[in-house]
Amino acid sequence: MKSxxxxxxxxxxxxxxxxxxxxxxxxxxxGIRRVARALAAVVPxxxxxxxPLTVAGLLWPVSRGGFVAVGVFGVVVAFxxxxxxxxxxxxxxxxxxxxxxxxxxxxxxxxxxxxxxxARGETLDPYFSLELARLGREPRIFAVERAAPLAPTPxxxxxxxxxxxxxxLAFLRFPEPEDPVRAPRRVAPREAGAxxxxxxxxxxxxxxxxxxxxxRSEAGRELAADFGALARDLGQPGLDxxxxxxxxxxxxxxxxxxxxxxxxxxxxxxxxxxxxEKARALRDAGRHLSGHRPEDAAGALDRLAERLxxxxxxxxxxxxxxxxxxxxxxxxxxxxxxxxxxxxASARSRAERERSRxxxxxxxxxxxxxxxxxxxxxAERELERLDRRTRKSASAALSEIxxxxxxxxxxxREEQKKAAGDSIEEAAREFRESAERVLSxxxxxxxxxxxxxxxxxxxxxxxxxxxxxxxxxxxRARGLSPEAGEGAGEAGEGEPGDEGGEGEEGEGTPETxxxxxxxxxxxRARAGxxxxxxxxxxxxxxxxxxxxxxxxxxxxxxxxxGPAASEAAVAQDTGDGATASETIRTAAESGFVRPSYQKxxxxxxxxxxxxxxxxxxxxxxxxxxxxYFQLIRPRTSVRKSEGETKTP
Amino acid sequence: MSxxxxxxxxxxxxxxxxxxxxxxxxxxxxxxxxxxxGVLTCLLARSHVLLEGVPGLGKTLLVxxxxxxxxxxxxxxxxxPDLMPADILGTTVVLDREDGKKSFVFEKGPIFxxxxxxxxxxxxxxxxxxxxxxxMQEHRVTLGNVxxxxxxxxxxxATQNPLEMEGTYPLPEAxxxxxxxxxxxxxxxxxxxxxxLDRTTFSASERARAVxxxxxxxxxxxxxxxxxxxxxxxxxxxxxxxxxxxxxxxATPAVKRFVATGASPRGxxxxxxxxxxxxxxxxxxxxxxxDVKDVAxxxxxxxVLLNFEGEAEGTTTDVIVSELLERVGTPA
Numbered sequence: 001m002k003s004x005x006x007x008x009x010x011x012x013x014x015x016x017x018x019x020x021x022x023x024x025x026x027x028x029x030x031g032i033r034r035v036a037r038a039l040a041a042v043v044p045x046x047x048x049x050x051x052p053l054t055v056a057g058l059l060w061p062v063s064r065g066g067f068v069a070v071g072v073f074g075v076v077v078a079f080x081x082x083x084x085x086x087x088x089x090x091x092x093x094x095x096x097x098x099x100x101x102x103x104x105x106x107x108x109x110x111x112x113x114x115x116x117x118x119a120r121g122e123t124l125d126p127y128f129s130l131e132l133a134r135l136g137r138e139p140r141i142f143a144v145e146r147a148a149p150l151a152p153t154p155x156x157x158x159x160x161x162x163x164x165x166x167x168x169l170a171f172l173r174f175p176e177p178e179d180p181v182r183a184p185r186r187v188a189p190r191e192a193g194a195x196x197x198x199x200x201x202x203x204x205x206x207x208x209x210x211x212x213x214x215x216r217s218e219a220g221r222e223l224a225a226d227f228g229a230l231a232r233d234l235g236q237p238g239l240d241x242x243x244x245x246x247x248x249x250x251x252x253x254x255x256x257x258x259x260x261x262x263x264x265x266x267x268x269x270x271x272x273x274x275x276x277e278k279a280r281a282l283r284d285a286g287r288h289l290s291g292h293r294p295e296d297a298a299g300a301l302d303r304l305a306e307r308l309x310x311x312x313x314x315x316x317x318x319x320x321x322x323x324x325x326x327x328x329x330x331x332x333x334x335x336x337x338x339x340x341x342x343x344x345a346s347a348r349s350r351a352e353r354e355r356s357r358x359x360x361x362x363x364x365x366x367x368x369x370x371x372x373x374x375x376x377x378x379a380e381r382e383l384e385r386l387d388r389r390t391r392k393s394a395s396a397a398l399s400e401i402x403x404x405x406x407x408x409x410x411x412x413r414e415e416q417k418k419a420a421g422d423s424i425e426e427a428a429r430e431f432r433e434s435a436e437r438v439l440s441x442x443x444x445x446x447x448x449x450x451x452x453x454x455x456x457x458x459x460x461x462x463x464x465x466x467x468x469x470x471x472x473x474x475x476r477a478r479g480l481s482p483e484a485g486e487g488a489g490e491a492g493e494g495e496p497g498d499e500g501g502e503g504e505e506g507e508g509t510p511e512t513x514x515x516x517x518x519x520x521x522x523x524r525a526r527a528g529x530x531x532x533x534x535x536x537x538x539x540x541x542x543x544x545x546x547x548x549x550x551x552x553x554x555x556x557x558x559x560x561x562g563p564a565a566s567e568a569a570v571a572q573d574t575g576d577g578a579t580a581s582e583t584i585r586t587a588a589e590s591g592f593v594r595p596s597y598q599k600x601x602x603x604x605x606x607x608x609x610x611x612x613x614x615x616x617x618x619x620x621x622x623x624x625x626x627x628y629f630q631l632i633r634p635r636t637s638v639r640k641s642e643g644e645t646k647t648p
Numbered sequence: 649m650s651x652x653x654x655x656x657x658x659x660x661x662x663x664x665x666x667x668x669x670x671x672x673x674x675x676x677x678x679x680x681x682x683x684x685x686g687v688l689t690c691l692l693a694r695s696h697v698l699l700e701g702v703p704g705l706g707k708t709l710l711v712x713x714x715x716x717x718x719x720x721x722x723x724x725x726x727x728x729p730d731l732m733p734a735d736i737l738g739t740t741v742v743l744d745r746e747d748g749k750k751s752f753v754f755e756k757g758p759i760f761x762x763x764x765x766x767x768x769x770x771x772x773x774x775x776x777x778x779x780x781x782x783x784m785q786e787h788r789v790t791l792g793n794v795x796x797x798x799x800x801x802x803x804x805x806a807t808q809n810p811l812e813m814e815g816t817y818p819l820p821e822a823x824x825x826x827x828x829x830x831x832x833x834x835x836x837x838x839x840x841x842x843x844x845l846d847r848t849t850f851s852a853s854e855r856a857r858a859v860x861x862x863x864x865x866x867x868x869x870x871x872x873x874x875x876x877x878x879x880x881x882x883x884x885x886x887x888x889x890x891x892x893x894x895x896x897x898x899a900t901p902a903v904k905r906f907v908a909t910g911a912s913p914r915g916x917x918x919x920x921x922x923x924x925x926x927x928x929x930x931x932x933x934x935x936x937x938x939d940v941k942d943v944a945x946x947x948x949x950x951x952v953l954l955n956f957e958g959e960a961e962g963t964t965t966d967v968i969v970s971e972l973l974e975r976v977g978t979p980a
Contacts, residue, residue: 127876
């Protein structure tokens with residue numbers, strides 16, 4: 001039977017086929033080797049050529065030289081690879097390699113020639129036919145792997161190593177040297193449109209994280225999660241200040257609601273504890289509940305349930321009767337007059353007032369603006385939320401406990417001790433769950449403090465211009481030079497820590513000091529009077545307490561009136577209009593203006609407090625005013641009144 | 649009879665005849681198998697061989713034995729500096745006829761024997777050496793206006809002594825090129841030497857018998873020419889030959905540096921024919937690259953001429969050929 005090539009013998013056909021297949025395989029492998037050789041030839045010079053770019057990228061990362069080098073290198077490699085693959089390895093060369101790897105009999109090349117001739121329709125020479133038949137009879141082993149081994153040669157390995165070095169070099173980055181002047185702050189920059197950024201945002205997030213770790217109860221953790229979400233949102237664009245303050249207010253309301261809920265629960269526990277103490281079997285649980293320790297009470301109830309189920313030690317009949325009676329006791333609503341309830345009522349009242357105002361406005365004007373409508377909707381939502389919270393949470397939890405206890409009482413009546421034990425266990429579990437809903441005082445305080453800090457942060461961020469002025473002023477208030485910074489005001493006049501005794505009389509030209517911002521210490525001390533200090537005159541952290549003898553006023557104008565005349569207020573000629581400033585003549589007088597300043601400070605502060613309490617001022621602005629007065633407060637009065645030992 | 653059957657019969661004939669030849673020669677010649685094969689290769693290729701070796705290695709014995717086993721005439725010419733061409737080719741002499749008249753008659757020289765041993769051919773002058781040219785190439789001799797056919801087979805074996813260079817005349821390139829092979833006769837091994845002593849130091853030395861006739865030799869020569877050679881072998885031979893030429897692209901570094909002139913096309917012919925015969929000796933039909941490589945030194949060493957630098961460096965043509973075999977591959 002003849003094959004498609006016109007060969008008669010099966011063995012010859014098989015030989016031709018096998019030889020062709022083997023040659024094809026070798027051709028493919030030779031193609032791979034050719035690619036590897038081509039790459040091995042082109043990679044080293046390419047790497048050397050691209051090294052300058054890579055080094056440039058290494059030294060100046062912003063130039064991206066390394067990445068460009070890797071890109072160019074990749075293009076070169078791809079080009080060489082494609083070109084090498086497109087050059088087809090012919091079968092004759094593959095057959096030659098195969099024959100050379102074999103025993104030198106040139107079987108494959110001969111087979112390929114015969115096949116080619118037959119494919120062209122030629123007739124094989126009789127001697128070729130005989131040889132073909134002979135080869136068909138012989139065992140055939142084609143050493144494909146030996147003919148075209150794919151093991152990497154040293155050149156290929158070297159090229160691969162160089163390429164790897166180039167890539168690693170391109171991606172290598174040295175840590176940037178710390179530049180004390182130009183090094184950027186290691187804080188995330190504020191995102192465009194975000195309320196907080198940089199250190200403020202980090203502070204907010206850190207506070208949220210710390211809050212999360214300190215919250216033990218489930219309610220506390222929920223609040224902390226909301227707080228954390230708010231802190232994160234402050235760093236994102238799209239949240240304006242009004243919305244941020246509204247969310248803070250919501251959190252405050254939520255805290256109040258939780259507090260109220262906790263108060264209700266605690267009152268409920270106390271009421272049930274008083275009842276439980278009447279039954280011997282429930283006495284332990286009752287004591288714990290009265291002491292607001294629901295988890296311990298739950299443990300006592302668990303032990304009671306176990307006694308009921310196991311019967312060891314068995315409850316006496318009297319104990320069982322007491323137990324049934326107390327478990328079945330009807331419990332009415334709990335009167336609450338706690339602080340939390342009052343706070344919740346206050347919040348509710350505020351929300352209702354706001355709602356009423358807006359509704360009235362609507363009735364008067366016929367329509368509300370978009371902002372008012374939003375406020376109205378918000379107020380209504382707040383009311384609903386408070387109602388829902390106070391109505392549902394606490395009472396529902398207590399009701400569930402009572403239901404379990406009643407169930408247990410019924411089961412005891414039916415002598416189903418095991419079922420009663422299960423119900424008591426359920427009641428214990430409810431106690432535990434309700435305990436999770438109560439914020440501890442510490443958690444409440446923590447939450448309040450964090451909210452206050454958050455508001456302060458927002459205010460500072462929003463009023464950054466004012467804040468800068470405030471900081472500068474704070475430095476001056478602490479006896480520092482705002483220009484020189486903290487380090488410049490090291491000496492000052494007077495001894496640090498001294499509470500400021502009476503200064504000695506000084507000499508000098510009478511001088512007026514316009515004091516829109518009255519500051520003890522620095523300005524006055526520089527003005528001239530004071531005891532000679534150990535250091536050079538200047539500004540210091542503490543108020544001065546003496547005059548500088550080197551600075552003296554003019555003889556003619558000197559006021560030498562003694563300590564009694566050391567303070568005076570001279571009206572400034574301000575024309576007809578009102579003035580907001582007061583001129584104090586002090587410099588040439590002996591002593592400091594502290595008594596006068598203290599008086600002035602308290603006057604201003606009392607007025608400010610009165611206005612703050614009477615007028616409707618946003619809480620943030622109130623805090624700002626308070627902060628202002630805190631910064632300018634007279635140190636001695638603070639120490640005396642607050643017993644401080646160190647000025648902040 | 650089909651072509652394949654004929655081919656098979658021819659191969660069988662070749663194998664049997666050459667086996668007989670080898671066996672009979674081996675009865676007389678101790679060892680030197682490669683030399684015997686080389687000489688037979690040249691005979692079957694219808695060409696001639698140049699043997700190079702020191703005296704006493706059995707060159708003359710080999711030629712004589714070959715003549716005996718072939719049943720052909722044999723003549724030996726001892727080349728000397730005063731040897732004249734006429735001494736080889738023959739000369740016209742005046743012959744007294746029976747009728748009393750005189751006539752010129754051509755008296756054939758020793759070159760007219762079917763097998764000629766040109767002993768120490770390099771001792772004759774180039775003029776005398778050249779007298780062999782036409783005989784070796786054309787198998788005929790032209791004297792005056794008369795051409796004398798030498799008959800078939802015609803086989804010249806020339807020897808030369810590599811040691812004695814004084815008073816010798818190196819063979820001209822044209823002369824060398826007419827030798828199919830240049831074989832270097834090696835010194836016998838210890839065992840071969842012992843066997844030589846055994847066979848040659850007794851009164852009755854072994855003499856070869858004629859086992860093959862003239863017609864059989866011609867048949868063998870025809871079979872050799874009939875067998876085809878694969879294309880890749882021919883391509884390899886061409887690449888190898890071109891690589892011997894320093895002016896051509898495929899030349900190897902050693903060729904470029906040390907070779908003055910590469911091998912002629914006769915070298916390629918010799919390689920192909922010799923490879924075919926070697927394959928047949930090995931029981932194969934088709935010649936391979938390995939066969940070409942095996943015969944390359946013998947076929948090319950006298951066809952590649954070294955330049956002055958090569959001579960000065962002491963490089964041999966065998967080194968050049970070895971490098972060629974190492975570097976030249978089959979072109980795709």
